[in-house]
Amino acid sequence: MGSCSAQTNPNSQWPALCPNSGAAYLFAILFGLTLTAHIVQSIIYRKGYSWVIAMGALWQTACYVFRILSIKYVANETYYSVWFILMLLAPLWINAYVYMVLGRMVYNFTSSAKILGFKAWRFGLYFVLLDIFAFLVQAVGASMASGNDIPQSQIFRGLHIYMGGVGLQQFFICCFVGLAICFQRQMKRDAPVTDQRRALRMLYILYAVLTLITVRIIFRLVEYSKGYSSGIPVHEAYQYILDSTLMLIALVLFNIVHPGQIMPGKDSDFPSRKQRKVIGKKNVRGRMAGDLPIYEPSNAQVAEPAAEAEMSPTYPKIDETTITYGYAREFEERSNA
Structure with a gap:
């Protein structure tokens, strides 16, 4: 049995674990496949806003490409930092896409085109802006906590900032779910039964994706609640099961039920x-x-x-x-x- 360079190399960027290159290759391929599917579907259904979900899939794919490079070149700080940051931030694109899709559903499946006073085109915009704010907070924290030869105090500070951004993201999700429930009630009053069935298919996908994101958020909060001393960061299985697999399922769900199927045609887009x-x-x-x-x-x-x-x-x-x-x-x- 050969030695693991991630553990034997004195300049290794990896913590006390031997990363599995086979698993990294597998997830790079899987994320690449769903990325290709999203690009093709956005072209077929002519939904320009689907570039957001494609960007989420791209970041997930790039994450594992750089992870493979980091496993091969264990002393390279850039490769390690890039995959680490991409892994933490990529799900925010998926989250933003959920917000954008529901905004369009409000326009397509209600008579007033608004929920609790929020117009459909403003509804998604406000939550996307909040998501961007959470993104920036998490990006600052992740960048501070990544890399080698940095003091522990900076690592802890960076992780706490990142966790604060994750907490904000979850708070915004909870507010969003409340508005989604209001939309569901109003849609049942306004839309015919056939339209309700179509809308509910998409709405249940949104609920499922938000649940997957919430489980991932809980995992990340637990993982970094004690910094790197919790033991979770040195076991790859946790990351693959409670992060990457969940986000892969979320991306595939949007492949199976694409917004272009539920809201087809140019007329389904917001008025300019x-x-x-x-x-x-x-x-x-x-x-x-x-x-x-x-x-x-x-x-x-x-x-x-x-x-x-x-x-x-x-x-x-x-x-x-x-x-x-x-x-x-x-x-x-x-x-x-």
Whole structure:
């Protein structure tokens, strides 16, 4: 039986363990496969926002590529630091994707396009911004705790900052789940049964992914609650089972039930800022309202009395460059009725 260079090399960056290169190769391949699937699905379904989940899969794949390099070159501090940081931060992309998907579900499966006063396009944005904040906190902590030849005080400080960011992430998840439950109740009132069934398939996937992320967060909090002295960091099985496998399952779940399947077509995307401005932000409603905005370029002149045009601020004057909105006309007719 050969010796393990990670343990025998005096300049090794690894803690007191002999890393398994076979497992690293396996997970690099598995994450690479789900990355490829997400790229293909985003192209097939034409969902530009799916680059976020693809980025999560890319970071997970890159994590294990650098882990393989670190196992081969045990004294290289850069390889070790990169895979360590990527492993800690990659799940935040998956978390952000959950927020973005639910925001689009609010638009597609409710009549008001809002939950507890939050508009669908703002709903996802706010939580993504909170996720970015948690990301930055965790990134600072992870970078401080990674590397060799650094004082123990800095390692502990970095781990505590990272754990604080993880705690923030979990707090935001709990708030998000509460809003998701409100959406589920409103969707059952607004959407037909067939649409409810489609929406629930996606919603249950979101709940499952958030559960997987929560289990991983608990694991990380326990792992670093005592720094590196807990014994968990020197046993690879914990990391593979309670971190990487959970995130792999989350990525595969989004492959099995992709948002593009549940919310197909261009009409399922949010109205653009220009559309919302012309229609009127307060007038934009969800797709279940049955009076969706019609967005179609037109070079045709629409005959309309000048006085009526001036009295209709929600319906723009028509010229060769104007985009017409049938929804705005319908709204004006209802207002004058």
